[in-house]
Every structure is written in structure tokens, then in C-alpha cells.
Amino acid sequence: MLEGLPPNGATHVMRVEAPEREARAISDIISESFDPADVATAAFEREDLAEGAPWAVEAYFAEAPDEDSLRDLIALVAPEHAAAVTFLTLDKKDWVAASLEGLAPVNIGRFVVHGSHDRGKLAPSRIGIEIEAALAFGTGHHGTTKGCLEAIAAYGNRRRPARTLDVGTGTGVLAMAAARLFHAPVVASDIDRVAVATARANARANRAAQHIHFLHAPGLGAGIFHRQGPYDLILANILLPPLKAIAKPLRRLLAPGGRVVLSGLLPSHANAALAAYRAQGLHLVRRRTIEGWTTLELSADSGRPRQ
Template sequence: MLEGLHPVSPTHLMRLETSERAARKVGDLIGEMFDPAETAVAAFEAPDGQLWLVEVFFRDAPDEDHVRALVRASAGDAVAACVTFHAIESRDWVRTSLDGLKPVQAGRFTVFGSHDRDKVAPNAIPIEIEAALAFGTGHHGTTLGCLRAIDRLAKAGRAFRPLDVGTGTGVLAIAAGLRHRVPVLASDIDRVSVVAAHENAVLNKARGYVQVIHAAGLKDARFRRGAPYDLILANILPRPLVGLATDLVRLVAPGGTVVLSGIIPPHANLVISAYRDRGLHLVMRETIEGWVTLTMRSGR
């Protein structure tokens, strides 16, 4: 499934029912062509299991001809002819999105919505996250890659000072806190995400582990007070990851681990290079649904 940072008060929805192959192509192209702060793209299996759905939520009314042209370019005339557009009431997309979401397993973690509480295995670490006005329900390849990394790293040893940059719904901070049983500092540039992350921490009985702050970048003094961090999570986008590299690496403890995601394959080497130039080395590269998660470690 593909996701974006859902825009505040979306007004229009594009919907398409098609094959998995076409859905992924359409979702990838539209996700690349529009500002993720103004649109949200989701491609997921329909409840009947026969076809896939593509849904694009727009903050403002889209140019329908332009969107259809993008669909046509990625999947052909027949698929473009099936595209529909709808005006939506504020927050209606939340309930719509939930219809296609199923529990996600990532190592010991199970991420689920309230409608699937009865489907969580007894030995799992449950994290309940609803579709909301923030990124991160666990279904996107970036979030899934980070969750797998957190679980994998926990098996190798405990992290004592985790930091989650661009926390969205707070799912990664909650996972790190519950898995390692330590306090986690989480931040986001978006105030709506800060509220959502705090509410999700309370919902998942992780309030004592997760502190969420509103901050742009990493220059806020609160980051330095908690440094150095032996685990830093940053699931954002390639350009801000590169822009944050210098400040982020300064916060990493000697031998600490950095998990970076939100990266499509053509941009992975750019991100690796930016962090390698600042003293980190690549430990693992994992690609899930066309999205790359990098695990890097400080040699200091």
C-alpha cells in the first residue's frame, strides 16, 4: 500500500478500481507528481480480494484532465476511463481508508485499526493506529521497513536513547518505546501530527515512553539535551534526509544506528552518500513495495 501525509481538510477524492499492477503504477506516478503535503495516495487490495483500489485525496480541487492524463500515461486508456472524482466532506476519507486496511505484521509488531483488535496474536506487540491526519499506519513500505529494522535491532541489543524524526502518527516511536522499554523523543514539523502521535501513545499505553515535540529540523535545544542517541529513526523524504544529515549525525552516539526511509531506489545512493560522508556506514538496505529503508551505523 502507498500512503502520503494526508492533507488537512481534504476536499476531493480520486478513486480507481483496477489490477494490482496498474494500481501500483498509478499510485507511484501520482505520488511522485504531487506535493505530499497537499495530496495523499493509497493503493491497496479491495475487500473482495479480486481487484485493487487507488485513492487520491486532494486538499484542493484537482485538474481532472491532468490527473487522467497521468493515469493514462502509467496504465493506459482503459484504466484512465475508469477513474472517478468525488467531492468529500471533511474527514470522510478517514472512514473510507479504514475499509481497505488489514493488520500488518512486522517482526513482533502487529499494527492494526480498532476494527481488527480481535485479530492480533497473543504473543505480538500490538500497536493500534487509525487512519488519521498524519502519516504512518504501518501499511506503507517505508513504515514497514522501519518497523522491521526496530525489531531486528532489538534482537541484537537494547537501545537506550531512541529519537524519531518526522514521527507522523508516532507509530515508530511507540514501537521503539514498547520494544526497548525506554523513553523515546519524537518530533514532527506538523502540529496535527504531534497531536495524533501523542494521542496514539496514550492509546497504546506508551505515554510513559514517548515524548512528542513540535520542531522543524534538528536545531531545537531539546534535541541536544537528549543527545547522544544510539538509535535515530527518520522516515521522511530524500531531500530533507540529505538536508538534515549534518545535524542528525551530530546527535548520533558512537556506534549508534540510524534508520532512514521514505526513499525510492533512484535516490538511495544519494542518501547513502550524504551520511557516509559524515562518518556512517551502510549496514543493511531493504526494499519493500518499491521503497528503500537504510540501516546505517556510526563509526565514531
């Protein structure tokens, strides 16, 4: 789940189309002007439009923004596009329904994230993860989730973790992917009780519940994290502020030589997250940017976690 956006109530969305250069400038000025705990923004190429067509910029706000002020802000970097900005409001259910409606299954490695209408189209060799519109974020169609699924698939080509931790599990897509691929224990947590309940139901529907222990927990301070660990693979698909806040406790839960996957990051925030984890003895293995969102893969040295 993308923590930092509201776990309850409406999400307010701003959208505008512009050429790549202006789209990136719009995304940057919004992300630099607002608290990242309250706003998430991304610029990305529209896959449904012809080559050379405008990019799209989307910004998600926890509270309704001042539309005139936001247009004035955009006018500073892209004056010809400020008038074309549109706004809409999504309630919790609409957020996920909008991300699923009319979208084809997502194919990443052996994983296929799909709705029930595509259930019969899966090849026997693929790992299907079925997600319907629900009261939590994370369907596999978002760039952050895609980046994490790619990282899980790549990790599985090299080794099988004894234990996996999924922080901010949302609908449970990443936890289910790890459970279905590795057939090994997974701990999945979220700050939102509704998300935990949704993820647990999704895991049952996807025959993955026997491998996953779901829990409602803010942060990583609960004793169960340590009792179930250490973890060879830790996934954290959340935004920059909570990613930085959990860097030290997360490092203590990581097994020697373990792998950490961080996502929910705008490209402009990736270096700040990387610095926080480098301070804990981790080093960058790979950086992916998909649809305006960055995923970092980091590896632990073989020494003991920092205290």
C-alpha cells in the same frame, strides 16, 4: 507522518488499475512531473485481487489536480488506462479512517498494529499497538510504516538502543513500537501540533507514554534534541525533500555506531536520499520496498559526526 502532504485540510487522491509494467510507468511519470513535496505516488500489487490481476496506482495531492491534464499525462505512458482514472477527496479524518476500515491487524515481528475491535485477539507474546481513526497519518497499514516496523523489529533482535529518536511521528506508531520493545527513552517530534497531541494520546492508551517525550518542532534545530541525545536509533518516516534537508543535523544527533531508518521514499527517490546520507558518513545496511515504498537502513561509522 508523511511530511510534504498537507497537515491540514483535504487530500486529493487519484487511483487507477493497470498491469504491473503500466502501473509502474504511471507512478514514475507522475512522481517525475510534480514536486515531491506536494505529491506522493505509489504502484503496488493488490493483495485483495487474484494473482495476475491489475496493480493499483495511487497518487496523493496537496492541492486538487487538473484532472484532464493528469489523464493526458497518463496517456503518454498508458493510453488505454487514462480513461479509467478516478479521483476522490479525503478530509484529514477520512484519510486515516479509510486506511483502517475493514483492514486486518498488521503483524510485523512481535508487533501487531490493530484497532480496538481486535484487541481481544492478541497473543500474550505479541506487542499490540492499538490505533483508531484520528487526525494524523500513520496507522501501520501503509508500506512506509510497515518498512519501519520491520526495521525496528530486526534491530531489536541484535541490540537495545539507549535512546531512540522518531522524526515525523504522526500517530506515534513507531515511537510506541520502540518504547514497548526496548523499554528505553524515545523522543518523538512532528511539525503538526495535532499529530503531536494525537500521538501523545495514543501513547497513553498503549501504556507507552512513560518512555516517550513528544514535542512539536520543525526540523532538528531545537536544543532539546541535543540534550536528550545522542541516539542509537533514529527513525524518519517522511518524504524525500525533508529527509535530505535534515541529513546533516540528524547525523550530529546519531551515536557512534548508531542506526538510521529512512522511509516515506518512492523507489525512484531512494538513491537521492542515500546519497545525502552517505555524504554524512553513513552506509547502507538494508533496503526494503513494501507496497511501492522504500525503507533504507543506514549505519554510522565509529568516527565522530561531521561538523
